Amino acid sequence: MQYDYIIVGAGSAGCVLADRLSASGQHRVLLLEAGGSDWHPFIHMPAGLAKLVSNQSINWNYNTEPEPNLNNRRLYWPRGKVLGGSSSINAMCYIRGQRADYDAWAAAGNPGWSFAEVLPLFRRSEANTRGTDALHGDAGPLSVDDLKHTNPLSHAFVDAAQQAGYPRNEDFNGAEQAGFGFYQVTQRNGQRWSTAAGYLKRAKERANFTLMTGAQVLRIRFDHDRAVGLDVRIGKHIERFETSGEILLSGGAINSPQLLMLSGIGPADHLRHHGIGVRMDLPGVGANLHDHLDICVLQRCTQKITYDHPNDAAVALKYLFTRSGLGTSNVAEAGGFAVSRHASDGRPDLQFHFVPAMLDDHGRNRLPGYGFTMHGCALRPKSRGHLELASSDPLAKPRIYANYLSEPEDLKLLVECVRISRDIFAQPALVPFAGDEYLPGKDVNSTPEIESFIRRKAETIYHPVGTCKMGQDASAVVDAQLRVRGIDGLRVIDASIMPTLVSGNTNAPTVMIAEKASDLILNQYLRAAA
Ligand SMILES: Cc1cc2nc3c(=O)[nH]c(=O)nc-3n(C[C@H](O)[C@H](O)[C@H](O)COP(=O)(O)OP(=O)(O)OC[C@H]3O[C@@H](n4cnc5c(N)ncnc54)[C@H](O)[C@@H]3O)c2cc1C
Known part of the structure; x- marks a missing residue:
């Protein structure tokens, strides 16, 4: 044919x-x-989507080669x-x-x-x-739609971002990208x-x-x-x-x-x-080869309102019969774009995704308790990697050298992501919900300590x-x-x-x-x- x-x-x-x-x-x-x-x-x-991330049958499941600037970890x-x-x-x-x-x-x-x-x-x-x-x-x-279901924590987060001095943004694809709000x-x-x-x-x-x-x-x-x-x-x-x-x-x-x-x-x-x-x-x-490298700050939540331990059967049934409820959430409901103090052109150079659950290792590591997570990434990373063949066998996975953080500026911006996440989490709107910080934890404060945390924990945000x-x-x-x-x-x-x-x-x-x-x-x- x-x-x-x-x-x-x-x-x-x-x-x-x-x-x-x-x-x-x-x-x-x-x-x-x-x-x-x-x-x-x-x-x-x-x-x-939380269940799909490591589903073997619908996923190529790649891993990078050991990343030299991330403690030689292979990233999923x-x-x-x-x-x-x-x-x-x-x-x-x-x-x-x-x-x-x-x-x-x-x-x-x-x-x-x-x-x-x-x-x-x-x-x-x-x-x-x-x-x-x-x-x-x-x-x-x-x-393209607005979310049908959002968690009260996502609303508190958007309010907290405003209290931290960021504008509210109702449309990240509108005239201005900067600010915090809900994703469409x-x-x-x-x-x-x-x-x-x-x-x-x-x-x-x-x-x-x-x-x-x-x-x-x-x-x-x-x-x-x-x-x-x-x-x-x-x-x-x-x-x-x-x-x-x-x-x-x-x-x-x-x-x-x-x-x-x-x-x-x-x-x-x-x-x-x-x-x-x-x-x-x-x-x-x-x-x-380049990608958005992402660092998560995780905070314990004092109220059992997060998505950490949903009643899966109840969520699925409600979804099946009414197309509503938690089943319709994309989990990363809110977020925003910020201009870091390193930006010279006034353009947002950081992006954040807020998740009303404790998210570690792409959700593959289920943590006990309740909490919420802020993802932060640098939008225009300078580091470049490459990929190559492992062999001439077309069924062999290629070797991925992401080479994250080979440019020092990328690390500086991720440090700023951690600081901004903590600042927003400390605002009054989140105080009724915020317990102890789980990651990086209260003992991690200086720039070298935060850098070391990033090298230990940063992951791809899939781009x-x-x-x-x-x-x-x-x-x-x-x-x-x-x-x-x-x-x-x-x-x-x-x-x-x-x-x-x-x-x-x-x-x-x-x-x-x-x-x-x-x-x-x-x-x-x-x-x-x-
Ligand atoms: C977990 C995850 C979360 C993400 N979240 C978001 C998000 O919220 N918003 C957003 O905008 N982007 C998100 N992205 C990124 C976005 O989805 C991708 O950038 C986009 O889908 C890439 O499209 P593509 O067409 O380049 O490749 P893909 O959509 O990956 O398509 C490639 C297709 O080609 C097929 N294929 C590959 N090789 C062969 C072959 N040899 N023979 C036949 N078929 C082949 C694959 O099986 C696949 O179906 C996310 C990505 C992931 C993985």
């Missing part, structure tokens, strides 16, 4: 492409996903392996980042990617239940709204669209410098799929560069080291990007049309193309990237047909 477009990976980006490219009915589109269907009820009930990196990809297991916070993020992409030699140019795509994708205005859309496939979430009627729910469902109804789950792409096949097909593992068999059009990699920031390297596109020496023939020497493949960077310099992997340099018929379209992290969570920006890519692809088709 010949397809016009073959998409690799049904994640945040891949599902958008599936819908947009199949919409006209003119193109035969195939979507290959390594994981299975998104049948699991915990995917759809938002609070189920969950990534979705299921329809919807990471949008099926994420915390649903809907954040776009800052205008200046996209203007910087454009200024770095990526025409078409300034905020003014991508804003229409954010608006096109969005169905915000608050309605439409100059910044928001209300008719797109990605449902990718949900509809209290259910998670992954890109599988929003986009893929529409594509599945079309005769010109084919979806295959349990189909892991192992390698790209070429005819000279043109990508023409894929080797795909389906069950125990390897099957070959061909295209006369384009192959679109949407495997995410870990798997897309891995697949390029397995196919001979990447740093030449590294490929030769693994006995892989070099088709295109692109040193940027797997490089420029790796940059490993197939868009740009024009020697380390760029794709151009501003997201075409792999030097290869025809091959694009990368997912979070890996971000040249620099956006100042916020990465799902909405990835959806925007795929919206933009679908325009680029269809416009190219129309030009060729004319």
Whole structure:
């Protein structure tokens, strides 16, 4: 079977492409996903995310190599392996980042990617239940809603942030990002709204669209410098799929560069080291890896109102019959953006997520008692890592060297996160609830003590990007049309193309990237047909 477009990976980006490219009915589109269907009820009930983070069957369950600046700890990196990809297991916070993020992409030699140019795509994708205005859309496939259930502690936290001197912000994607408030979430009627729910469902109804789950792409096949097909593992068999059009990699920031390297596109020496023939020497493949590193302050709560020990059966039943209650919470209900004292440009450089529960090790370490947690991260980290192949075996996990905190400024900002978290937790609005500080604990006060705590406890907040960077310099992997340099018929379209992290969570920006890519692809088709 010949397809016009073959998409690799049904994640945040891949599902958008599936819908947009199949919409006209003119193109035969195939979507290959390594994981299975998104049948699991915990995917759809938002609070189920706590149970999904280490679910082996829908998660790639990556770990970094020992991190030299984090006491040689291996950090756990969950990534979705299921329809919807990471949008099926994420915390649903809907954040776009800052205008200046996209203007910087454009200024770095990526025409078409300034905020003014991508804003229409954010608006096109969005169905915000608050309605439409100059910044928001209300008719797109990605449902954005206010939380149906919030914990009293989240309200006390937002009040406490105001008492600490931060403005209240009702819309982090509005004119100003700075301030504290409640996150809007990718949900509809209290259910998670992954890109599988929003986009893929529409594509599945079309005769010109084919979806295959349990189909892991192992390698790209070429005819000279043109990508023409894929080797795909389906069950125990390897099957070959061909295209006369384009192959679109949407495997995410870990798997897309891995697949390029397995196919001979990447740093030449590294490929030769693994006995892989070099088709295109692109040193940027797997490089420029960066992520939001996150530090949590945990406070005991004197009242049993947190989400630490819910009655799971009661939560599930209420959710099932009324689509209400704790089941609809994304848990990270409130948060905010602050300008640190190290910022020179007045832009928020810190983000916070407040959780009305004691959260340790991604929730994998259940702590006794009741408490609440503040996550803090630096929005535009300077540290850069890379990833490489462990072997030429496509089923082997790649080696991830996040190289967190290799730039001292990143550590300084995390120290500030701890101080700000403590300051907010000490405000009058939280006093009726606040018991002793659990982490880092009252004996950790000086800067070196806080730094040592960060090295011991910091974890990812799940936003790796940059490993197939868009740009024009020697380390760029794709151009501003997201075409792999030097290869025809091959694009990368997912979070890996971000040249620099956006100042916020990465799902909405990835959806925007795929919206933009679908325009680029269809416009190219129309030009060729004319
Ligand atoms: C636990 C967690 C919480 C998060 N919370 C938030 C949040 O609250 N808000 C937010 O905005 N962002 C959040 N994020 C980040 C956000 O979800 C991701 O940045 C985004 O989903 C990335 O989209 P993607 O398309 O690049 O990759 P993914 O969505 O990960 O999709 C990649 C897809 O490709 C498939 N695939 C990979 N390799 C192959 C192959 N060889 N063959 C076939 N299929 C393949 C994968 O199985 C997967 O389905 C979170 C992420 C995680 C993991």
